[in-house]
Amino acid sequence: MSSVLFDAVTCVYPGAERPSVDDLTLSIDDGEFLVLVGPSGCGKSTTLRMLAGLEQVTSGTIRIGDRDVTDVEPKDRDIAMVFQNYALYPHMSVAENMGFALKLAGVNRADREQKVRETARLLDLEAVLDRKPKALSGGQRQRVAMGRAIVREPKVFLMDEPLSNLDARLRVQTRGEIARLTRELGITTVYVTHDQTEAMTMGHRVAVLKDGVLQQLSAPTTLYDRPNNAFVAGFIGSPSMSLFTVPVADGRPMLNGRALSGPVEAAGGLVQAGIRPEDVHLAAPDEANTELTVDAVEVLGAEAFVYGRTHVHGADSARLTARVSGRRHPGIGETVPVRLNTEQLHLFDAATGRRLEATVSA
Numbered sequence: 001m002s003s004v005l006f007d008a009v010t011c012v013y014p015g016a017e018r019p020s021v022d023d024l025t026l027s028i029d030d031g032e033f034l035v036l037v038g039p040s041g042c043g044k045s046t047t048l049r050m051l052a053g054l055e056q057v058t059s060g061t062i063r064i065g066d067r068d069v070t071d072v073e074p075k076d077r078d079i080a081m082v083f084q085n086y087a088l089y090p091h092m093s094v095a096e097n098m099g100f101a102l103k104l105a106g107v108n109r110a111d112r113e114q115k116v117r118e119t120a121r122l123l124d125l126e127a128v129l130d131r132k133p134k135a136l137s138g139g140q141r142q143r144v145a146m147g148r149a150i151v152r153e154p155k156v157f158l159m160d161e162p163l164s165n166l167d168a169r170l171r172v173q174t175r176g177e178i179a180r181l182t183r184e185l186g187i188t189t190v191y192v193t194h195d196q197t198e199a200m201t202m203g204h205r206v207a208v209l210k211d212g213v214l215q216q217l218s219a220p221t222t223l224y225d226r227p228n229n230a231f232v233a234g235f236i237g238s239p240s241m242s243l244f245t246v247p248v249a250d251g252r253p254m255l256n257g258r259a260l261s262g263p264v265e266a267a268g269g270l271v272q273a274g275i276r277p278e279d280v281h282l283a284a285p286d287e288a289n290t291e292l293t294v295d296a297v298e299v300l301g302a303e304a305f306v307y308g309r310t311h312v313h314g315a316d317s318a319r320l321t322a323r324v325s326g327r328r329h330p331g332i333g334e335t336v337p338v339r340l341n342t343e344q345l346h347l348f349d350a351a352t353g354r355r356l357e358a359t360v361s362a
């Protein structure tokens, strides 16, 4: 077991104009399950591959435990990686697939078999040890790939979107299994996904990347409740937080002439306001602070999401999403009064996107 440290790490691919990972400083505790999340192309795989030694670090240092591994060969780093395309050897049985790395490492047959059997028990694969990969379900294959990594007892697990090839139900089940397993084994894990739900449900802490730059590193609930900037605010949460630009009068953000919050330090007379769907409620006209003109409704059963537009200022309108009861929701084309719970309003600098705090509430 080991901690991991990225210290001011940058990766510029040969010929590239800008870094794929830009001055990343990130410290991961021994035994922690850290999730790296962000949109496609933000540098997640590059970060993981630098830790694995598969990509050259342009500048900065990477440590595993107290050892500087920046220039250490991949095979000498004591890590195990599980990829999205976990190619199993098709001609080998499950047991042989799982024991192969140990065989290469010169572990004797008896020890190998014992280790494989223990791991198979952990992963509920004992009954299929003699099968070939083609005779397994997608979920079982994924577990064999996990098993192959686990038998080696690495210091650090690296997982790059390991669930992308599974169907939705299996993905939910397997993400629970991976979280449980790594917790039981206590092995430091760096887990990459573009899926914010996976990040929120699995990570002890979550690192959000955009364009190679770390945006925020926090516990999942902190990311949700106090996003550092408008990007994190919009990326974390599903459906997304509604974000709209409003004018500022006497320091106060205004929605259709009403103050949304207490004074903020906003540059340029504008501020970006954000509100999550669960903080937008259908309301009686005298309790409403705006209206929602509905253009789409998603009924999930108990709840429904209502998507539409709201007036913000003068002729300006913005997209707004509300979470309402699945039994009682407005129809498409209707305009209904809604109340934004301004206690839960998020404010961001209109130019930089940086989080702002109102000094007093409205």
Ligand SMILES: Nc1ncnc2c1ncn2[C@@H]1O[C@H](COP(=O)(O)OP(=O)(O)O)[C@@H](O)[C@H]1O
Pocket: 013, 014, 016, 020, 038, 039, 040, 041, 042, 043, 044, 045, 046, 047
């Ligand atoms: N081998 C490579 N050579 C040049 N550019 C690359 C290479 N691999 C990735 N990139 C670029 O680096 C950026 C980050 O890629 P990547 O780390 O794969 O992102 P993610 O895993 O978050 O989708 C992208 O702009 C991608 O096009």
Ligand SMILES: [Mg+2]
Pocket: 044, 045, 046
């Ligand atoms: Mg990737």
